[in-house]
Amino acid sequence: MIKMIVVTSGNKYIDIDAYASCIAYANLLNLKGQKAKAVSSAKPNESIPSSLLKLNMGLDHYEPSKEDEFVIIDVSNKAYFDKIVNEDKIIEVIDHHAGYEEYWKNKLQDKAKIEFLGSVATLIVELYEKEGLMHKITKELAILLISAILDNTLNLKAKVTSKRDITVYEKLERIIQDKKYPEKYFLECQSKINKxxxxxxxxxxxxxxxxxxxxxxxxxxxxxxxxxxxxxxxxxxxxxxxxxxxxxxxxxxxxxxxxxxxxxxxxxxxxxxxxxxxxxxxxxxxxxxxxxxxxxxxxxxxxx
Ligand SMILES: [Mn+2]
The missing domain is CATH 3.10.310.20 (DHHA2 domain)
Structure with a gap:
């Protein structure tokens, strides 16, 4: 039996960065010929407006099995992992939060990818690039990923924004071809506040x-x-x-x-x-x- 890789994130709720990154990374593993699913049991928060939840790219249906292995994205503090995660079966951690990078480096070596960028989606897109698979990022996937960068960097204006976030942002912008996208995205998120x-x-x-x-x-x-x-x-x-x-x-x-x-x-x-x-x-x-x-x-x- 081929092992299933479950790409997941935090518990309670997930934001657009975790959501987009899990979907994109599971997709990348599939493109590389591995069996992977993007899974979350957490609630999407207000950074994922309904138009994004309705896209064809979304989370996968999941039936747990003892053989499953886990990739954790956008969180590295065990206390906040999705409840579906079996800690002994974690094979990779990709995150941009500080605090647990030493722990995972010791445990997973180069499979611990923790870097302090504005958003973890930036790291995921860089992994597509490394594999020469940028052309496999569809417009829908690019919309999810660019929304993740917009949200986590506050429209590229927060101090956490790095050069790498901006470079990746520009590449995604070329795929979606919509200069007005930031306004559209934030207006949809804001409509909840208006209400x-x-x-x-x-x-x-x-x-x-x-x-x-x-x-x-x-x-x-x-x-x-x-x-x-x-x-x-x-x-x-x-x-x-x-x-x-x-x-x-x-x-x-x-x-x-x-x-x-x-x-x-x-x-x-x-x-x-x-x-x-x-x-x-x-x-x-x-x-x-x-x-x-x-x-x-x-x-x-x-x-x-
Ligand atoms: Mn994030």
Missing amino acids: DLKLAIENDTKVEYVSQILPPIFSQLTIWDKEIVLRNKDVLYTVLNNMGDKWMLNLICLKDGKSYLIAKDLEVQKNLEKLFNKKFKADTMELDNVWLRKEIMKISQEQK
Whole structure:
């Protein structure tokens, strides 16, 4: 019996990077004559809009067997592996997160491919290239992979974006031939936020003490066009005021390639003005580029 290779990722939910990369890597193994399936028991999150789930390239049906071997993608911390994984049968790990690279290097040697790129999809496309199989990436597969890079690098603007991500992005762009694709992709992801702004804010608000500088209520929204949120500021204020007085919202606008910090409390504003050396206009401070919440938290902790 030929062994089946199960290409899979994390538990609970998977994002477009994991989804596209599992599908693309299983496909690459098939092209190389190996029996492989892309499998996940996790829920797709909002980075995989329904138009992408409807493409012909998708996950495979799977019946577990004792002989199965596993390739893990986009995660290397065992605690987060898909529950279908048998740890003793892992033959390869491909990831871009830090923390477990030594462990897997020792265990799998060159079958541990952990590199700190913006998205793991970039690594997968490079593997197609290495095998001389770039021409086998169909338009549908390219759409999945380019969406993965867009999401994980925030439209190539996040600081994690590497030259290699950009090079691969450009190659995929030549396959899909659609310069407007980033806007289309993010608008579809954003439509969920438009439909229920209150829920979106509640789902992405962290309430915790981080530093003396930041308020304990720190919300974040990533959207294509900030106007949708700014037009509904009353909703935003109501939701956040209900949680407390000291709050801020990091509104990441991908169209502008910038973060906008919104806060109503004057003391919160003062602290943020000091941190970024910029001024609030009314309740909004415009930053020079995209800032992730975790990056803002980090610099606030480094201040004395
Ligand atoms: Mn990823």
